[in-house]
Amino acid sequence: MESNMAGWERKQTDTDKGIVIPDDWPGYPLDLFTYPEHYSEDLDCVYIPHGVIIDRTERLARNIMEDLGDHDIVVLCVLKGGFQFCADLVDCIKVLCRNSNKTLPMRVDFIRLKSYLNDQSTPDLHIVGADNLSVLNGKNVLIVEAIVDTGKTMKTLLDHVEAFKPKMIKVAGLLVKRVPSGTGYLPDYVGFEISNRFVVGYALDYNEYFRDLNHICVISDGGKLKYKI
Numbered sequence: 001m002e003s004n005m006a007g008w009e010r011k012q013t014d015t016d017k018g019i020v021i022p023d024d025w026p027g028y029p030l031d032l033f034t035y036p037e038h039y040s041e042d043l044d045c046v047y048i049p050h051g052v053i054i055d056r057t058e059r060l061a062r063n064i065m066e067d068l069g070d071h072d073i074v075v076l077c078v079l080k081g082g083f084q085f086c087a088d089l090v091d092c093i094k095v096l097c098r099n100s101n102k103t104l105p106m107r108v109d110f111i112r113l114k115s116y117l118n119d120q121s122t123p124d125l126h127i128v129g130a131d132n133l134s135v136l137n138g139k140n141v142l143i144v145e146a147i148v149d150t151g152k153t154m155k156t157l158l159d160h161v162e163a164f165k166p167k168m169i170k171v172a173g174l175l176v177k178r179v180p181s182g183t184g185y186l187p188d189y190v191g192f193e194i195s196n197r198f199v200v201g202y203a204l205d206y207n208e209y210f211r212d213l214n215h216i217c218v219i220s221d222g223g224k225l226k227y228k229i
Contacts, residue, residue: 018176018190019056021048025195027218035213042209042223047199048192048216053174054088056191060172061092063189064142068170069102073140076133076161079112080211081146084203085174085191089144109135113153127160136164146204147175151185175199175216198224 027045035043077086090108097103112128141161148154154171161169173187179196200206200223201213209227210219 017186017193020193021195023178023195030217033215035215035217039210039213039223042220042226043200044218044220046215047194047197047218050202050214053085053191053202053216057085057088057174058092060189060191061089061096064089064170064172065093065096065100065102065104068140068142069100069104071140072105073142074136074166075106075108076136076141076143077108077110078143078145078157079110079128081204082144082174085146086144089172109133111157113157127157133161133164136161136166139166140168141166141170143169143171145171145173145187146202147177147199148173148185148187149177150179150181151183154185154187155183174202 025047027047028049030040030043030046033046033049035046075086075090077083086108090106093104093106111133114126114128143154143157143161145154154173158169158171170189171187172189174191176186176190176193177196178193197218198206199216200210200219201215201217203211204216205211206219206224207227207229210217
């Protein structure tokens with residue numbers, strides 16, 4: 001497998017970390033935004049508003065278009081948390097394709113990972129749909145993931161995908177956490193670098209709750225207790 005397409009190589013820069021949100025960022029008060037009323041006592045703050053997510057996604061789409069344009073790619077969406085980011089990213093790329101001299105033919109496939117129980121990452125990684133990735137053989141693959149925590153899950157997934165001998169693999173991650181136990185792994189395209197806080201919304205869940213929340217928010221201790229299993 002080639003890590004880069006022939007004739008294309010991009011040096012990583014500080015901007016590849018994405019928008020760096022500092023550890024002391026308090027977020028926005030909830031009453032400044034609209035959100036489902038049934039979560040009114042379950043959230044501490046709005047961490048990243050929906051509009052900011054979309055604006056950043058548009059820029060990532062442009063970067064991807066500039067780097068990978070005119071090559072067929074397979075977008076591999078990591079479910080469940082990545083579905084909203086993937087859908088919006090693909091939509092942004094399609095808009096660019098309609099208004100650019102470059103084109104980026106895409107097909108989208110899906111894989112599901114489960115590595116969390118409550119707010120803790122578990123040592124067991126369950127991959128659903130992993131045996132149906134033979135379509136990746138010889139293809140240029142863009143993995144789209146909502147959040148990279150320690151990086152261990154992504155490294156395991158990359159090893160698994162590499163077994164199907166794709167031509168190239170790139171990763172777009174909306175969020176990358178700064179965690180003490182992290183591997184230092186950094187996706188090729190990063191939306192935001194965030195502190196080690198448990199965030200929900202924009203399809204990110206806590207035991208399947210909060211996927212219906214547009215903004216990325218910090219769950220409260222009361223919310224964790226309420227939805228704990």
